[in-house]
Amino acid sequence: MKNSQIKKLANMELNEDENYAIISLNPAIFPVDAVKSAINSAMYKALAVIAKDSSSEIIVELRPKGNGKGLEELGREFNNWLITNAFDKLEAEKNKMEKIETCHEDKMSIIEENLAELEKQAINDPLGISKLWKEA
Amino acid sequence: MLKTENIRIDKVNSHVTLNFNMDMYNYHAILQASKEFTENFWVAVYGSRNDKIIINLKPKPEFINDVDLEELGYEFYNYTLGLMHET
Numbered sequence: 601m602k603n604s605q606i607k608k609l610a611n612m613e614l615n616e617d618e619n620y621a622i623i624s625l626n627p628a629i630f631p632v633d634a635v636k637s638a639i640n641s642a643m644y645k646a647l648a649v650i651a652k653d654s655s656s657e658i659i660v661e662l663r664p665k666g667n668g669k670g671l672e673e674l675g676r677e678f679n680n681w682l683i684t685n686a687f688d689k690l691e692a693e694k695n696k697m698e699k700i701e702t703c704h705e706d707k708m709s710i711i712e713e714n715l716a717e718l719e720k721q722a723i724n725d726p727l728g729i730s731k732l733w734k735e736a
Numbered sequence: 737m738l739k740t741e742n743i744r745i746d747k748v749n750s751h752v753t754l755n756f757n758m759d760m761y762n763y764h765a766i767l768q769a770s771k772e773f774t775e776n777f778w779v780a781v782y783g784s785r786n787d788k789i790i791i792n793l794k795p796k797p798e799f800i801n802d803v804d805l806e807e808l809g810y811e812f813y814n815y816t817l818g819l820m821h822e823t
Binding site: 676 | 763768771774778780783786789790792794
């Protein structure tokens with residue numbers, strides 16, 4: 601059996617002989633959605649497989665299609681796509697939360713205004729119904 | 737390979753590796769800096785979000801001869817700190 605030489609660079613293992621790259625990702629740093637989006641971006645130039653290893657890291661295997669770019673460049677390009685996707689998703693989530701908070705604050709201020717108005721009306725008592733029957 | 741405490745330079749493979757202690761740095765700022773650096777560099781982010789995030793930077797082929805890797809490392813740290821200060 602032939603022993604393939606594996607080159608380790610950052611989070612990548614490159615097997616030049618068998619022409620594939622393994623990229624290990626921590627799901628606490630990169631959510632699965634961002635990994636899937638990055639795979640979508642890579643699909644036109646590489647065949648991809650996604651898996652989880654025993655330490656629950658996400659493992660992405662990339663094989664360049666045809667005579668594509670070198671393995672290292674493919675792996676590094678994948679990492680760049682991943683960062684862009686993960687950051688965009690993080691920002692979208694942050695904006696969504698801010699929107700919800702603003703909406704919640706707006707609703708609360710409307711409720712407070714209405715309550716204040718009701719209290720005012722109650723103090724004014726235009727119908728005279730707040731008096732005790734003995735006083736009336 | 738030149739080695740300082742937080743910046744490891746690999747001149748053979750033309751890349752620099754940085755360690756971010758997560759007690760000191762913010763995940764959002766690290767990811768934002770990484771995204772902005774992807775324009776001119778290959779960036780890899782790995783490690784642990786609770787302990788230490790590792791950033792590996794390599795200039796893209798068109799810039800590989802123009803970049804001082806040590807300066808690039810410090811620039812990335814500075815940029816991240818700047819983003820943390822803004823937020």
